[in-house]
Every structure is written in C-alpha cells, then in structure tokens.
Amino acid sequence: MMRQSSLATRLFLSATAWLVVILAITGIVLSSVYRNATERAFDRRLNLYLRTLIAEVATPDDPPDRQFQSLGEPLFELPLSGWYWQITRSDTEKPEVRASRSLWDKKLPKLEEQGIELTAAGIRIGYVEGPENQDLRMVERPVDLGADGKFLVSVAGDASEIFDETRSFDYYLGGTFTALGIVLLLTTVFQVNYGLAPLKRISESIADIRSGRAERLEGEFPVEIAPLARETNALIDANREIVERARTHVGNLAHAIKTPLSVIVNEATTHAADPFAAKVMEQADVMRDQVAHHLERARIAARVTIVSTVTEVAPAIEALRRTMEKIHRERGIVVEATVDPAARFRGERQDLEEMAGNLVDNACKWATSRVSVEVTVETPAKPGAAPMLRIVVDDDGRGLSPAERAQVSRRGQRLDESKPGSGLGLSIVNDLAALYGGHLALSDAPIGGLRAELRLPGV
Structure with a gap:
C-alpha cells in the first residue's frame, strides 16, 4: 500500500x-x-x-x-x-x-x-x-x-x-531559463517549508502534548493558523473537564453504593447465626467486589482518556521497594530493584504505582526471602513507534502451575484464603495495562518462584 x-x-x-x-x-x-x-x-x-x-x-x-x-x-x-x-x-x-x-x-x-x-x-x-x-x-x-x-x-x-542566430538564441534562452527555473524551485522549496512551518510546529506540539511533555499549544501562530491552535487548546481543556467530571461521578457513585452495602453487612453481622444473614453477607461481599472492580475500571478508563502525562519510573519503583520492605519486614523479605535511569512511563504515576505495587505486593506475599524487580526500556521494532517499558517482578516462592496462573488472572480468584486480599490485584493490573495498550504475562522465575512480566508504553 x-x-x-x-x-x-x-x-x-x-x-x-x-x-x-x-x-x-x-x-x-x-x-x-x-x-x-x-x-x-x-x-x-x-x-x-x-x-x-x-x-x-x-x-x-x-x-x-x-x-x-x-x-x-x-x-x-x-x-x-x-x-x-x-x-x-x-x-x-x-x-x-x-x-x-x-x-x-x-x-x-x-x-x-x-x-x-x-x-x-x-x-x-x-x-x-x-x-x-x-x-x-x-x-x-x-x-x-x-x-x-x-x-x-x-x-x-x-x-x-x-x-x-535562432539556434544560438535558443541555447542562451535554455540556459537562462534553466538557471531561472532552479532559482525559482529553490525559492518554492523555501516558501513551502516556511509557509508550512507553523503546521509542522503544531504537529510537534500535539505530539508533545500526547507524550506528556506539554499541556497546551504554546507560542505565536500566523493569523491563518491561530484559529486551529485556539480550537485545539479548547478541545484539550474540554477533554480535561469531561474527565474530571467523570472522576467526580465515579467517586460519588462509590460512596453512594458502598455506604448501603456497609449497612447491609453490619445488619447481617448482628444475626451471624442466621443462615439467611450468612447468605446476605456472602452476596454483599460479592457485590462489594463487583462494585470495587467496575468502579476501578471506570476510574482507570477516565484517566487514560485524558492527554497522556509522563512519569519517571525510577523514583516510583524505589519508593515502592522501601514501602514493601517495611510492610514485610517481619518475614525478612528483601526487595531488590534494578531500574534503567532513562525509563519513563507514558501515563500517570498513580496507575504505575498501582500496577507495580500489586505485582510486588503479591510477590512479597508468596516469596520465601527475596523479590527482584527489574525495569528496562525496549527499543521499538518499527521506525517511529514508541518504546516499551518491561517491568519484571520475580520471587523465590513456590511458583504456580499453568492452571494456577490462569486461575489467579481471573477477577476475584485466590489460591490461598490465608493470604490477605480480595483476589482483584492481578485482574486490576491486567485491566489497567490493557487500557494503556500493554499486557501482563506470568511465567516461571529464574530464582525459583513466579515471574510477572508487565509491558507498558514508554517515552
């Protein structure tokens, strides 16, 4: 084509x-x-x-x-x-x-x-x-x-x-017109490039906005291009307002639903011996998980529809490493992190911390003594494509069989009820990564346990 x-x-x-x-x-x-x-x-x-x-x-x-x-x-x-x-x-x-x-x-x-x-x-x-x-x-x-x-x-x-005489004149005329044509062509190239420079600048500015390096189209533009720049900025502002309203509605809905559910659970708890109350508590937990899952998806979708921001990966992973070592200090879990200094995530820091935090927290829960986090930047295979981040989390726990990996990737599925959590962690990571155009894969870790490999868009 x-x-x-x-x-x-x-x-x-x-x-x-x-x-x-x-x-x-x-x-x-x-x-x-x-x-x-x-x-x-x-x-x-x-x-x-x-x-x-x-x-x-x-x-x-x-x-x-x-x-x-x-x-x-x-x-x-x-x-x-x-x-x-x-x-x-x-x-x-x-x-x-x-x-x-x-x-x-x-x-x-x-x-x-x-x-x-x-x-x-x-x-x-x-x-x-x-x-x-x-x-x-x-x-x-x-x-x-x-x-x-x-x-x-x-x-x-x-x-x-x-x-x-005519032939000589034609020769001189041809040479003169050739030189004139070359000069005019060079002038045309200059005029075309100069005339389209504002459009090229707008294109580059929009790319900067999309990659998170800028928030608006800045600078002076010719009177013919200025309306395009104004309308583009107005569209960006309107998009931000829509996303902010969506976030507000999601938060309001979360509070509106969680409060009645908490009342139902509390009332059912007072009649714990009643089989009907037990059934109500069971279904209320299912409803709570469903509400949490779908509200989280709505919140994530609202964030990723806004013009992208850029997040430095190294500080976020280092903060996450220190937090997880403190949480699991009693078990003596050591969290090692190796991060490419050039790694940057094309998205919000909160989403990066949520995805990486779920993976590292899950690895710490199942690890025997050690968790390894490695972040690298993969160069794009196609010219002009964006690089990809590769976040690998390994633990030295017992690992998972292929059937167990498929089970834990489904929403609300837990292999061990003694471990804290709702079973939504990997499901949320999967959903959030998919919304950003990435994906999550589980495999065997070289240090003996489970490897979770997360790929996300970089800059």
Whole structure:
C-alpha cells in the first residue's frame, strides 16, 4: 500500500509542474518571436537588394558589363556562396536569364511554382533549396515594364544565418531559463517549508502534548493558523473537564453504593447465626467486589482518556521497594530493584504505582526471602513507534502451575484464603495495562518462584 505523500511534497510537485509548463510555453513563445524578428531583418536585407535590381532593370543606364554593380555585396560574386540574384524575362518564347556570378551557371527555383502566393506588397517570399542543397531564404517579384518587357526578379540569401542566430538564441534562452527555473524551485522549496512551518510546529506540539511533555499549544501562530491552535487548546481543556467530571461521578457513585452495602453487612453481622444473614453477607461481599472492580475500571478508563502525562519510573519503583520492605519486614523479605535511569512511563504515576505495587505486593506475599524487580526500556521494532517499558517482578516462592496462573488472572480468584486480599490485584493490573495498550504475562522465575512480566508504553 502506497504511503500518502505529505502536503509539502504535493505543493512542491504542483508548483514544479506549473513552473515547468510556464517556462516551456514562455521559451517557445520567445523563441518564435526572436525567429520572426530575425526573419524580418533578413527579409529587409533581401528586399533592399531586390529593389536595387528592379531599379537597374527599369533604368539600364550603365553598360551591360557594369550593370548590377551597385548591390555592394561581394558574396554575389563568390561562386556558390549562398547569396544569389536572378532576373528572368518572361514575355519571350525563350526566357532570357541573367544571374549573379555566385550561381555558377545554375538557376534558382521559382516560388510561384511552389504555390506561394503574392503578398500585399506584390512579392513572394519563402524558403527554397538552392545549389549544393543549400537552404535559402528567397524573395521574388514580377515586374512589368510595358514595352520594355516582363521580368521576374529573384534574390536569395543563405538561410543558415537565420538558423544559426535562432539556434544560438535558443541555447542562451535554455540556459537562462534553466538557471531561472532552479532559482525559482529553490525559492518554492523555501516558501513551502516556511509557509508550512507553523503546521509542522503544531504537529510537534500535539505530539508533545500526547507524550506528556506539554499541556497546551504554546507560542505565536500566523493569523491563518491561530484559529486551529485556539480550537485545539479548547478541545484539550474540554477533554480535561469531561474527565474530571467523570472522576467526580465515579467517586460519588462509590460512596453512594458502598455506604448501603456497609449497612447491609453490619445488619447481617448482628444475626451471624442466621443462615439467611450468612447468605446476605456472602452476596454483599460479592457485590462489594463487583462494585470495587467496575468502579476501578471506570476510574482507570477516565484517566487514560485524558492527554497522556509522563512519569519517571525510577523514583516510583524505589519508593515502592522501601514501602514493601517495611510492610514485610517481619518475614525478612528483601526487595531488590534494578531500574534503567532513562525509563519513563507514558501515563500517570498513580496507575504505575498501582500496577507495580500489586505485582510486588503479591510477590512479597508468596516469596520465601527475596523479590527482584527489574525495569528496562525496549527499543521499538518499527521506525517511529514508541518504546516499551518491561517491568519484571520475580520471587523465590513456590511458583504456580499453568492452571494456577490462569486461575489467579481471573477477577476475584485466590489460591490461598490465608493470604490477605480480595483476589482483584492481578485482574486490576491486567485491566489497567490493557487500557494503556500493554499486557501482563506470568511465567516461571529464574530464582525459583513466579515471574510477572508487565509491558507498558514508554517515552
């Protein structure tokens, strides 16, 4: 599946395409204009020679050997030079032809025979193939001198001058436009990056908010982006308010339900010998466990829906280690903790302490003399993914069989009624870890007892 291209890439490609099209069209237009200008300048030169020849034909004052010497162009004397003139008398049975020495006994083609029509000025002009397969630009004009005869006067020049001039201009134009295009593309890249910088800053700020490094979008934004920043901040504030209200409702509900349950249990306790009272106490305990479980889930869900905060793991685990050693001091339980200093949990400290505390407390209850806690940071397998925390709690107790591990993971299940607790510890850890996108796994510990391995999102 192809990855969606970024907005900057799409803008750059769009700008590049338009730039190439505009430069190409402009280059073609300029090249055509320059070619036309070059042709017009060349045609003016040919027309000057043409008018001179017509004047010579109309007023032949000079003797034949000195006639047509006033053109002043040595190329007309150089054989096959590419510059030619030709005068053909067309009103006789056998046309008389006079031509420049440069034609070298050859003849120029007639534009009339190629289907070129007379212009408003009474001339024909176009490209022809001359002697030695030369490309010529030629102009011809029919002249009627009445009794002196009818003539067709033609002048041709080497068209390579036009082609060379146009080609040189195209080379310079192409180089100039290439340099201009590169400058414009670099300018476009700068403008796109500069113009989208506020959006990139908003994206980075939202990532900081999500990871807990910031609480709001801060800083000045352009007037076009400022409304987006304001609405985003308003959405974050509204989300916090909703979560706070949910927490308040959960607390109120807990108090509202636990108080009647306590009354029921107290009343039933006064009639402990009555089987009905015993049944009421049993069901009240079940209800209390159910209420505690579901209220805890609601409280957890309310917390993790808010924008994430970041918790330093090392201080929380160290405080937990000292607390557990004090609680289980009479049994001589030693709690060892090894924590990566860079470990940070993407969530609230209270939730981390609740999950790790349940695991360590459970390990201390079953351990013979030693509990080991190790916290490491696992680098993400995929680029761009967040790292994961790996919290491993081992004890040197008797351990659990696979069937017992499955049993203790279920809500309210206890293997030994002599141990204090409600049986909700591992279930709460499971639920809380799942809400954060982590999970809990039980296995055999290398030191002989149970290993509880908890994976949580890191930063």
